[in-house]
Amino acid sequence: MYDVVIIGAGPAGIFTALELLRKDYKGKIVIVEKGKAIEERRCPKSKTNKCVNCKPYCHITTGFSGAGAFSDGKLSLSYEVGGQLPELIGEDYAQEMINYTDKIYLEFGADTHVEGIGQDEEVKEIRKNAIKAGLKLVDCPIRHLGTEKAQDIYYAIEQYLLNHGVEILFGYQCQNITLDNNVCTGVIIENGKEERVLQGKDVVIATGRRGADWLEHLCAEHNIMHQPGTVDIGVRVEVRNEVMEKVNRVLYESKLIGYPQPFKNKVRTFCQNPGGFVSQENYDNDLAVVNGHSYKELKSNNTNLAILCSHNFSEPFNQPIAYAQKIGELTNMLGAGHIMVQRFGDIMDGKRTWPKELSRSNVRPTLPDAVAGDITAAMPYRAMLNIINFIHAVDQVVPGFAAEETLLYSPELKFYSNKVKMDKDFNTSIPGLHCLGDSSGWTRGLMMASVMGVIMGQKLFEKHSK
DSSP states (O other), X not given: OEEEEEEOOSHHHHHHHHHHHHTTOOSOEEEEESSOOXXXXXXXHHHHSSOOOOSSSOTTXXXXXXXXXXXXXXXXXXTTSSBSHHXXXXXXXXXXXXXXXXXXXXXXXXXXXXXXXXXXXXXXXXXHHHHHTTOEEEOOOEXXXXXXXXXXXXXXXXXXXHHTTOEEEETXXXXXXXXXXXXEEEEEXXXXXXXXXXXXXXXXXXXXXXXXXXXXXXXXXXXXXXXXXXXXXXXXXXXXXXXXXXXXXXXXXXXXXXXXXXXXXXXXXXXXXTTOEEEEEEEGGGEEEEEEEOOSSOOOSEEEEEXXXXXXXXXXXXXXXXXXXXXXXXXXXXXXXXXXXXXXXXXXXXXXXXXXXXHTSSSOOSSTTOEESOGGGTSOHHHHHHHHHHHHHHHHHSTTTTOTTOEEEEXXXXXXXXXXXXXXXXXXXXXXXXXXGXXXXXXXXXXXXXXXXXXXXXXXXXXXXX
C-alpha cells in the first residue's frame, strides 16, 4: 500500500515526487518506470553510427527522466511556450511556477546563464521582420542544460529521490488501473516475469509522449473524460549556422508562429539547436521519428529546428495519434526503416534528392544514416503545403532559410494524448486519478511538464495533510 503511485519517471512524475519530499512529506511514494535508471541508459548509435532499433524499447525515449535525458535540454522560461497548461491554471500562476521550478533545476546544477535576454533592440528588428512576413515571434528566455549536462542533472535528482525514501521500480510497465466503485485504488504492473498490484491513495499517470497512445486507450476503456487532442506533423529543418547566426546569437531559439494560406493551420518552429545534431528516436511498432539535440561542448556546423503543423480533428474522428503514426510508417517504408532527408530546392522542383547531391552541398547532414529521397511522397498535401509556405515566410525573417540546399528530415511527429479533462487540482473524472505532462495533453516540453509535477506535488501534500 502506497500513498502516492506515480506511473512514469519523466519530468512530470519525478518533480511530483521531488516536490513532495521538499515539503517534508512522510507518506510512501513509488515511481513505476518501464525503462532503466539514467546511469544505465545507453544508445548504441554512438558506437554503431546507425540506429539498431533497440528492444523492447528505445533508450533515448524510455528510462529515468524520459526523453528529457537525451534531449537538447532546453528549459523555456515563459508561460507562452510549452502547451496549454496556462489555460487551466492561469497565466500569472503558470509563470510564477516556472520561476519556482527553474530554481529547483539551478539547485541541481543547471547552468546559471540564460539565453535570449539583454538584446532588446535586435529582438525588435527580428520581430519587425516577422510581422512583415505574417509571423508572430515569441521571444522566450531559454536555460540550456545541454544533452550531456541534462543527464548529470537528472542523475542528481534520481539519487536524491532514492536517498530520501522514494521507491523506483525500474523495468515495470503499467498494464491498467484498478477501480472500486469508480474510484482509482491502484495500478497493475508487470515486467515480463511477474504481475503486481500496487494500491495507492492517489495514482499519478505521467507517461510522456511515449505513453500517449496507451493513455488514450485507458481513457476509452474507463470512460475517463477527455477530448481529441492536437497532433503535430512536420519536418526537422537543417541549415548552416551562418544562416541562423543572428537569431542564434540574439534569441538562441526563435519561436515563430504562423497561419499560412490557404489552410491557415497553426505552423510553428520548435526545438531549435544551434550547432546541434539531428537525431533519431524509435517508438513502438518500430516507428522511427526525427528529433534534434544540442550539446554544451560538442558543436556542429549546422542549426536544426522543427517545423510542426498542428492538426485538430472533430467528430467522428477521434484517433489523432494513430493518424500521425500512419504518416510516420509510410515515410519509414519509403526510407527502408530510416529517417528520410530531402533538399528544399528538390521539393520545389518536384524531384527526389539523391545521395550524390547531398555530398556536394554546403549543408552536410548531421544524421549520417538518413536516407535521401522524397518526403513529399508520404507527407499529406495539406501539411506539406503549410510547411512550404511557412518556410518561405521564415525566409523573410532569416534570409537563406529557404535556400535550395536547406535540408528537410521526416517524419517529425509529436504525439500528445487526447486532452484529459481535469480541474485546477488535476483531478480527472475518476476520483484518485491524476494525469500530468505531455501524456495528459496539457504540456509540451521539459519545463511545463516539470511545472505540472511540482504543482501536483503541492496539491497532494495539501490533500494528505488534511
